Amino acid sequence: MNLSVYCFRYMVAGRDLIAGSIILAELPLVVGPCNGSKVQCLGCYQTLDETYLYSKCNCGWPICSSTCPGIGHAFGHTEEECAILKDSKSSQNFDYKDFDNFKENYNAVAPLRCLLLKEMDSKKYEKILSMENHNEIRRNIPELWNLNQTTVVDKIRKDWGLVEFSEDEIHSVCGILEVNCFEVGHNISIRGLYPSAFLMSHDCVPNTNHSDEENNFKLTVRASMDIHTNQPITLSYAYTLQGTLRRREHLLENKFFECRCKRCSDPAELGTYTSALICPKCNIGLVLSINPLDNDSSWTCNNKCTKPDKKCPGYTVTAKSMQLLISRIQSEIDSIDPNDVETMEKFLDKYRNVLHPTHFLCLGVKLSLSQLYGKITGYLLHELPDDLLYRKMEICREILKIFDTVEPGLTKIRGVTLYELHAPLMILTSRQFETQSISKSILKHRLKEVVKYLEEAGLILSYEPDNSSEGIMGKAAKDALLKIKDWGKIIGRI
Numbered sequence: 001m002n003l004s005v006y007c008f009r010y011m012v013a014g015r016d017l018i019a020g021s022i023i024l025a026e027l028p029l030v031v032g033p034c035n036g037s038k039v040q041c042l043g044c045y046q047t048l049d050e051t052y053l054y055s056k057c058n059c060g061w062p063i064c065s066s067t068c069p070g071i072g073h074a075f076g077h078t079e080e081e082c083a084i085l086k087d088s089k090s091s092q093n094f095d096y097k098d099f100d101n102f103k104e105n106y107n108a109v110a111p112l113r114c115l116l117l118k119e120m121d122s123k124k125y126e127k128i129l130s131m132e133n134h135n136e137i138r139r140n141i142p143e144l145w146n147l148n149q150t151t152v153v154d155k156i157r158k159d160w161g162l163v164e165f166s167e168d169e170i171h172s173v174c175g176i177l178e179v180n181c182f183e184v185g186h187n188i189s190i191r192g193l194y195p196s197a198f199l200m201s202h203d204c205v206p207n208t209n210h211s212d213e214e215n216n217f218k219l220t221v222r223a224s225m226d227i228h229t230n231q232p233i234t235l236s237y238a239y240t241l242q243g244t245l246r247r248r249e250h251l252l253e254n255k256f257f258e259c260r261c262k263r264c265s266d267p268a269e270l271g272t273y274t275s276a277l278i279c280p281k282c283n284i285g286l287v288l289s290i291n292p293l294d295n296d297s298s299w300t301c302n303n304k305c306t307k308p309d310k311k312c313p314g315y316t317v318t319a320k321s322m323q324l325l326i327s328r329i330q331s332e333i334d335s336i337d338p339n340d341v342e343t344m345e346k347f348l349d350k351y352r353n354v355l356h357p358t359h360f361l362c363l364g365v366k367l368s369l370s371q372l373y374g375k376i377t378g379y380l381l382h383e384l385p386d387d388l389l390y391r392k393m394e395i396c397r398e399i400l401k402i403f404d405t406v407e408p409g410l411t412k413i414r415g416v417t418l419y420e421l422h423a424p425l426m427i428l429t430s431r432q433f434e435t436q437s438i439s440k441s442i443l444k445h446r447l448k449e450v451v452k453y454l455e456e457a458g459l460i461l462s463y464e465p466d467n468s469s470e471g472i473m474g475k476a477a478k479d480a481l482l483k484i485k486d487w488g489k490i491i492g493r494i
């Protein structure tokens, strides 16, 4: 661990680490529902609705069933928690005919679980209290502080009568959860605090990848690329496929710091142009922020050409106008049905002269398309005509180039996209081989390419839990690899 004036404590490599090596694997100190979550089973975190009206725990809180494996489990609904929630009559005002009415209570569950450790496991509690809470900043954000006051502090102290926990203590725990939690779980919305993983600092181009196990939420962090001794070990607290403005906004609002990493400092975002617009004046240059570390900075065309037929007459736009334009286009994307391939393609076509092809708004749509082609009714892989197989390949290659920069190495998103890329290439190749429209040497070359994609996808996705969608894909990659190798042997003999 090192210290810095910017980010206080941060984890560094104690020795050279090669890509794929495990940096840490640890169980959580605590897990619980995320803020703003729906009503969920306190044992297994499955979302519940009014059909679970009659399924209640002794404490009166709804559960999925009396045989839920998470009841009495250390990372589920413990006996101690159940007794406290029962004694405090915490569920007396729950209206079981309308689950929405009491979902706010779930905001207080994870904080309560931290607080209960004070008595039950003081070492774990001390560890939690040693984490950053950013109270000095959060106290000055009324919407956040007041929401915690009403939905957590007052809930625990006034409604549930647990006055042994002070207001300050509860606010600190809320801050610690906001700043340090990992979102974990598969198809459920929960957060967990981990004893050492919290020390990883943020970078918009992270050098680790992590996954968690389904039953005990054990977190495994691996190096996604080679990391040298003393280099920081980082993860991205923000979604890497967002533009700088959005990522920095998220980090400031949720993690309370201003990111100044290499990617954020570069208007071209390391050559990915994930925030660039095409200049409407010259149609040649790209419109980029003059100073991406200043959210109020104007954006201008980067075309410096002086030739009369190519030069830009000059184009500058204010930060506010840029933000308005981006939110307007974002709402258009949000209104698209997540399975509507045609409308997504129409969107890309509509904005092809406005947004750079790798603008984050296009990337999101392209990432969806890379997975929808081949998956949904009307677009199943073996039914796709050649032009759509080529389209799937084109999209996968285009987005992979960006992932190579912003999520380089052995990362889930690269693994999934490599798997998506192998499939159309394989089908096209076998179709063309059957119609004898490719030579044996092209066939061999293509098979080699497919094998390369599958090997890397198989390796990356083997790090994911077996029953997660990525783990299943990893297994499919390995099976496909075996089949292709057999095929390769047959072809070798032809």
Ligand SMILES: C[S@@+](CC[C@H](N)C(=O)[O-])C[C@H]1O[C@@H](n2cnc3c(N)ncnc32)[C@H](O)[C@@H]1O
Pocket: 006, 007, 008, 009, 010, 130, 131, 132, 134, 179, 180, 198, 199, 200, 201, 202, 203, 255, 256, 257, 258, 259, 260
């Ligand atoms: C999960 S904690 C990381 C551990 C923390 N540095 C500590 O000493 O407890 C997240 C906090 O670390 C700091 N931090 C992490 N990465 C940072 C970065 N790239 N630049 C500035 N601050 C950072 C911020 O204060 C952030 O809210």
